Amino acid sequence: MPTTKPPAPLEPHWFQILLALADRDLHGLAIMDDVLERTGGRMRLWPGMLYRALGRLADIGLVTEIEPPDDAPIAGGRPRFFRITTAGRRACAAEAERLAGFVAVARRKKLLRA
Amino acid sequence: MPRPSSAFVRLLLRAYPRHLRVRERDALEAACIACLARERARLGRLGVPYAWGRLIADTITAAILLRVDERRRRRLAWHHSQHSAPKEILMTRIWQDVKYAARLLQRAPLFSLVVIATLAVTIGATTAVFTVVNGVLLRALPYRDPTRLVLLQEAIGEMGPWGFSAPDYLAFEARAGLFESIAAFRNREYELSGVEPPERVIVTRASATLFETLGVRPALGRPFTREDDESARPVAVLSDALWTRKFARDPAAVGRAILLDRQPFTIVGVMPNGFIFPQRGLLINNVPADVYVPIAFTPSDRRGFGSMYANGVVARLKPGGTVTQANVDTRALVQANAREIYPAALSGLAAAVSGSATPLTDEVIGRSRTLLWVVFAAVGCVLLIACADIASLILARAMAREREIAVRSALGAGRGRLIRQLLAESALLASIGSVLGLLLAVWLSRALVALAPSTLPRLHEIGLDARVLLFTAALTVVTALLCGMLPALELTRPRGSALKDGSRTSTGRRERRIFGTLVAAQLAIAVVLLVGGGLLLRSFSKLMAVDTGFRVERLLTLGISLPAQGYRDAASVRGFYSRLLDDLSQVPGVSAAGASTGLPLGVRDLRVFTIEQESPATRELPHSADPEYVAGRYVEALGIPLKRGRYLGAEDAAASEPVAVINETMARRFWGTSDPIGQRIAWGLESQHGPWMRIVGVVGDVKQGALNTETISQTYVPWMQVSDGMIADNVVGIMRSLRVALRGEVEPTALTDTVRARIRAIDSALPVTSVQTMSEIVKRSTAVPRFNALLVSLFAVLALLLAAIGIAGMLAMSVSRRMPELGIRMALGAQRQTLLAMVIRQGMITAAAGLATGLLSAWLVSRVLSSLLFGISPRDPMTFATVAGLLGVVALVACALPAWSVTRVDPLKALRAE
Incomplete structure (x- = not known):
C-alpha cells in the first residue's frame, strides 16, 4: 500500500532502478549491473544505496518484492527479486516524459539536432 | 586479479540490519565485491582505497538510514491500526481481548459459572419459546404462496362464522370468478381397514381443486380429478404419515385398495412429507387428515338448504387481488346466491345469510397469537432481569479492578479500547451461555411441545431453523451489550481519582444510584410478570371451579361409529346400539350406561325450535337450543341432576309420543316460574317445523361447550325417536356415531378391557375410539389456560428469584464496601440496630420504587391478557394486592440477609482496614 507520494521529479537513481525493472524482474545485483551498463558506467550504484532505495x-x-524464481541461488540466502508495479510504471513514465520535455526544449534551442 | 578480502566485506556487512543481512548475505557480498572490482577497473590501483572508503561510507549511511526507514514503517503501521485499522489487525486485537477476558474469567471460576449458568437457562428458555413462536406464528404455512389463501365462511345474522352448506358452496363455486381457484373440504372420521390393524382415521372429503388451490401436488401418483369428484369414484390420496405408518413408504401402495368404513377406495396418490391439511386452529374441520377422498356431494347434500354449514372453503386470490376486496365480493355473492336459490319457505334465513373471506393464516394461528406472544414476553422479561443481575455482578467485580483500569488508562489505553476489553468479557460469557442455551433450547422446546395444548396449531412444524439460530445469535449480541455496556461505560467514565488512594471509604452516590436503578428495574419487571402470572392462575382456578353440571369422577367415555357397510339401514343401527347399551349396563361395576351424539365440554350445536302456544313475552327471544340425541340412561350416567318431571327412559321408544328433556336455563328463559312439563316444542321455524315433542323433565345445566362459555338452552331428545332416514344417513353420519358414557362404581379405567371385550363380542371388526375418562376430557378442555398459567407463573417465579438475588447482592456489596464507614459510625457510638435499620431502609426504598413502577406498568399493560382471562378483570385488585404483599416480603427477606452482617461488624477491624 503506498504510504506517501513519489517525489516528482524522481531521484535519478530511483528512475534508473525503475527503468531497469521496466521489462523484467531482477534482484539487487542484477539491477546494479543493468544500471551501470545502461548509463555507460556513469551511474554507479553502491549496495547500501541500492537496497535502501x-x-x-x-x-x-x-x-x-516477489518470490524469487526457482532457479535463483539458495545458498547464503535467496536474494530478493523486485517487480515494478503499475504505480511504478506510471511514475517512471512521468519522469521519462519530464526528461523528454527538457530534451524537446534543448532541440528547440538548437542545442541538439532534431 | 587478486580478489579483495571477502572477510573484510563480511565484517562490514554486519552493520546492516539483521533481517537484510541474513536473507541476502551472498547477494550483498557479491554486490560489494562487484563494486570494488568495478572501481578498481575504472581507477586502477589508486582506486582501491577510494573504493573501500566509498563502500564503507555507503554501508554505514545505508545501515543508519535503513534503520530509520524501518522505524518509520512501524510507526505508520501503528498509526493505521489506531485510526483506520485494517481488518486483520482489528481481528487480532479482538482476539487478544477475548483471550484476556478468558484468562480473567478463568481466574474467577465461581463468578463465571454462575453467570454462564444463568445465561444458559434464560437464553435457552427464550430460544425455546421463540422456537415455538417461530414454528407456529412466523413460518409461512406449508403451501405455495400462502398469503394468497383465504378461508371463506358463512354466518347467519349474529351466529357463526361457520362453513358453507353444500348448496351454498356449489352456487358460489359456479360463479366464483373472484378467485383463481376454490375448494371445499369436510372432515369425517372413518374406520380404516384392509391394512392391519383397523383404526379410526380422519378423512378429509375435498373438492378435486383442493390440492391445486393449496399449490401442493402429491409426491407420488396423482391428485383426484374433477371427474373423480363428479362421479363419486372411490379414490383416495394418503397423507405421508399414514403412508409411512401403514405401508412403510412402499411406492407400490399407489394402486392398492384400502377400506374406509368397509368400502374399497383405490389409492391414487400420496401427499409429500410436511403437507398438513386441514390445520388445527380452524374453527371447524380442524384435524389434519390421514386420507383425502373426493367430497362428492350427494343429491340430498345439494338440497340441504339452510342446514349443515359444515364445509370449509379455501380459495386462492387472483394475482394482485386483496383480502379486503375478496371479503366484500364474497359477502355480496353469498347474499345474492341465498336470495336466489333458497326455497321460499326459508326466505327469512336467506335474508340473514352472509359470507366473509379472511386470510387462511389468520384463521389458523389467530387464536394462538396472544397466548404465544404473552409467553414470549414473559420469558423475555426473565432474560432482562437476568441481564440486570449479571450487569451488576460484572460492575461489582470490575469495581475491584478500578485501579487496574485506571493504570491501563494512564498508560495510554483509549476509552474505546477499554470498553472493548470489558465488552469482550461479557461477549465471551454471553457466547458460552448461548451455545449451552441453544442445546438446552432443543430439549426445552420439545418439552414445550409435549406440554402445549394439542389444539395449538402447527405443533409438528416446531423445530430449529435458520431463523431460530439467527435469533439466538442476535440474542447473544443483545445480552452481551445489556450485561456489559453499563459496567463498561461506567468504569471507563473519565474521572481520574481512582489512582488516588483512600477513595474507598464510602460507596459513591452515583454508584449506589446505578445499582439501585438496576435493582428497581428488575423488581418492576418481576412485578409485571407476577401480576400476569397471578391473573392467569386466578383465572385458571376460577375456570376449574366452574360447575360442569355433571359428576366428572368415575365416568368412562368412548366413541363408536357404525360404517354403512354392515349397518345399512336404521334398524341395524338401532339394533346395535340397543344391544350394546344393554350389554354394557350388565357389566359388573357399571351403574348406568348411555350414549349421546356429543359429550359435554365438546362442540355445542344450535338448532332453531318453536314453542307451541308460546306466551307473547318470550316471542322476541332467539329460539335456539343445543340438541343432544341421547340413548339408554345417558343423563343418569353423566350424573346430571333431575329438577322436575322424569329422565328419559326405555318407554320413550320410536313409536311412542316424541318427548324431550330440557335444562334449567331453557326452562327459566321460556317458562319463567310456570311449569314447562307437558308443554310441547318442535325443531324448526313456526312456519315449517317438525313433530311436536312433549317436555317430560327439567334437568340441571351442563357445560356443553368449553368451561368458559355461557350456559345455553339445552334439550335432550331420545335418539330412538330420531327418524329412520336420519339414523341411516351415512353422509353426515351424526346419528350413527355415538359417544358412550359409563358411570362406574369403580375407577373407570378398570372397566376398559371388559367394555372392549363386550363390544368385540357384538362386532369384532369395529374400532373403538377416544377411550378416555371424563377427568381426562376436563383436563384437555383446560389445557390452554393451564399451559398459559403454568408457563407465565413459572417465569414469574424465576423472575422473582432473580430479582431477589439482585437486591440481596446489591445490599451485600454495598454493606461490604461501606464497612469502614459503618465501623466509624459504630466507633462513634451508633447502635447496631440503627445501622441495621439504615441498611434495610436503603434496600427497601429501592424495592418500593421498583414495586410502584411495576404495579403501575402492570396496571397499564395487563389489558393484553383480557382475552386469556376468565372470570376476573385484568386489573383484579386482589391479584395486585397479593403480588405487592408477596414482593414486599421477599424484598424484606432479601434485604435482611445481607443487612444482618452489619450486626457482626467489628469496629476495630473495620477501622484497621482503613
Missing part, C-alpha cells in the same frame, strides 16, 4: 520504493508502492 529499493526499500523506499517498496514502501511507497512503486516496486514490490
Whole structure:
C-alpha cells in the first residue's frame, strides 16, 4: 500500500532502478549491473544505496518484492527479486516524459539536432 | 586479479540490519565485491582505497538510514491500526481481548459459572419459546404462496362464522370468478381397514381443486380429478404419515385398495412429507387428515338448504387481488346466491345469510397469537432481569479492578479500547451461555411441545431453523451489550481519582444510584410478570371451579361409529346400539350406561325450535337450543341432576309420543316460574317445523361447550325417536356415531378391557375410539389456560428469584464496601440496630420504587391478557394486592440477609482496614 507520494521529479537513481525493472524482474545485483551498463558506467550504484532505495520504493508502492524464481541461488540466502508495479510504471513514465520535455526544449534551442 | 578480502566485506556487512543481512548475505557480498572490482577497473590501483572508503561510507549511511526507514514503517503501521485499522489487525486485537477476558474469567471460576449458568437457562428458555413462536406464528404455512389463501365462511345474522352448506358452496363455486381457484373440504372420521390393524382415521372429503388451490401436488401418483369428484369414484390420496405408518413408504401402495368404513377406495396418490391439511386452529374441520377422498356431494347434500354449514372453503386470490376486496365480493355473492336459490319457505334465513373471506393464516394461528406472544414476553422479561443481575455482578467485580483500569488508562489505553476489553468479557460469557442455551433450547422446546395444548396449531412444524439460530445469535449480541455496556461505560467514565488512594471509604452516590436503578428495574419487571402470572392462575382456578353440571369422577367415555357397510339401514343401527347399551349396563361395576351424539365440554350445536302456544313475552327471544340425541340412561350416567318431571327412559321408544328433556336455563328463559312439563316444542321455524315433542323433565345445566362459555338452552331428545332416514344417513353420519358414557362404581379405567371385550363380542371388526375418562376430557378442555398459567407463573417465579438475588447482592456489596464507614459510625457510638435499620431502609426504598413502577406498568399493560382471562378483570385488585404483599416480603427477606452482617461488624477491624 503506498504510504506517501513519489517525489516528482524522481531521484535519478530511483528512475534508473525503475527503468531497469521496466521489462523484467531482477534482484539487487542484477539491477546494479543493468544500471551501470545502461548509463555507460556513469551511474554507479553502491549496495547500501541500492537496497535502501529499493526499500523506499517498496514502501511507497512503486516496486514490490516477489518470490524469487526457482532457479535463483539458495545458498547464503535467496536474494530478493523486485517487480515494478503499475504505480511504478506510471511514475517512471512521468519522469521519462519530464526528461523528454527538457530534451524537446534543448532541440528547440538548437542545442541538439532534431 | 587478486580478489579483495571477502572477510573484510563480511565484517562490514554486519552493520546492516539483521533481517537484510541474513536473507541476502551472498547477494550483498557479491554486490560489494562487484563494486570494488568495478572501481578498481575504472581507477586502477589508486582506486582501491577510494573504493573501500566509498563502500564503507555507503554501508554505514545505508545501515543508519535503513534503520530509520524501518522505524518509520512501524510507526505508520501503528498509526493505521489506531485510526483506520485494517481488518486483520482489528481481528487480532479482538482476539487478544477475548483471550484476556478468558484468562480473567478463568481466574474467577465461581463468578463465571454462575453467570454462564444463568445465561444458559434464560437464553435457552427464550430460544425455546421463540422456537415455538417461530414454528407456529412466523413460518409461512406449508403451501405455495400462502398469503394468497383465504378461508371463506358463512354466518347467519349474529351466529357463526361457520362453513358453507353444500348448496351454498356449489352456487358460489359456479360463479366464483373472484378467485383463481376454490375448494371445499369436510372432515369425517372413518374406520380404516384392509391394512392391519383397523383404526379410526380422519378423512378429509375435498373438492378435486383442493390440492391445486393449496399449490401442493402429491409426491407420488396423482391428485383426484374433477371427474373423480363428479362421479363419486372411490379414490383416495394418503397423507405421508399414514403412508409411512401403514405401508412403510412402499411406492407400490399407489394402486392398492384400502377400506374406509368397509368400502374399497383405490389409492391414487400420496401427499409429500410436511403437507398438513386441514390445520388445527380452524374453527371447524380442524384435524389434519390421514386420507383425502373426493367430497362428492350427494343429491340430498345439494338440497340441504339452510342446514349443515359444515364445509370449509379455501380459495386462492387472483394475482394482485386483496383480502379486503375478496371479503366484500364474497359477502355480496353469498347474499345474492341465498336470495336466489333458497326455497321460499326459508326466505327469512336467506335474508340473514352472509359470507366473509379472511386470510387462511389468520384463521389458523389467530387464536394462538396472544397466548404465544404473552409467553414470549414473559420469558423475555426473565432474560432482562437476568441481564440486570449479571450487569451488576460484572460492575461489582470490575469495581475491584478500578485501579487496574485506571493504570491501563494512564498508560495510554483509549476509552474505546477499554470498553472493548470489558465488552469482550461479557461477549465471551454471553457466547458460552448461548451455545449451552441453544442445546438446552432443543430439549426445552420439545418439552414445550409435549406440554402445549394439542389444539395449538402447527405443533409438528416446531423445530430449529435458520431463523431460530439467527435469533439466538442476535440474542447473544443483545445480552452481551445489556450485561456489559453499563459496567463498561461506567468504569471507563473519565474521572481520574481512582489512582488516588483512600477513595474507598464510602460507596459513591452515583454508584449506589446505578445499582439501585438496576435493582428497581428488575423488581418492576418481576412485578409485571407476577401480576400476569397471578391473573392467569386466578383465572385458571376460577375456570376449574366452574360447575360442569355433571359428576366428572368415575365416568368412562368412548366413541363408536357404525360404517354403512354392515349397518345399512336404521334398524341395524338401532339394533346395535340397543344391544350394546344393554350389554354394557350388565357389566359388573357399571351403574348406568348411555350414549349421546356429543359429550359435554365438546362442540355445542344450535338448532332453531318453536314453542307451541308460546306466551307473547318470550316471542322476541332467539329460539335456539343445543340438541343432544341421547340413548339408554345417558343423563343418569353423566350424573346430571333431575329438577322436575322424569329422565328419559326405555318407554320413550320410536313409536311412542316424541318427548324431550330440557335444562334449567331453557326452562327459566321460556317458562319463567310456570311449569314447562307437558308443554310441547318442535325443531324448526313456526312456519315449517317438525313433530311436536312433549317436555317430560327439567334437568340441571351442563357445560356443553368449553368451561368458559355461557350456559345455553339445552334439550335432550331420545335418539330412538330420531327418524329412520336420519339414523341411516351415512353422509353426515351424526346419528350413527355415538359417544358412550359409563358411570362406574369403580375407577373407570378398570372397566376398559371388559367394555372392549363386550363390544368385540357384538362386532369384532369395529374400532373403538377416544377411550378416555371424563377427568381426562376436563383436563384437555383446560389445557390452554393451564399451559398459559403454568408457563407465565413459572417465569414469574424465576423472575422473582432473580430479582431477589439482585437486591440481596446489591445490599451485600454495598454493606461490604461501606464497612469502614459503618465501623466509624459504630466507633462513634451508633447502635447496631440503627445501622441495621439504615441498611434495610436503603434496600427497601429501592424495592418500593421498583414495586410502584411495576404495579403501575402492570396496571397499564395487563389489558393484553383480557382475552386469556376468565372470570376476573385484568386489573383484579386482589391479584395486585397479593403480588405487592408477596414482593414486599421477599424484598424484606432479601434485604435482611445481607443487612444482618452489619450486626457482626467489628469496629476495630473495620477501622484497621482503613
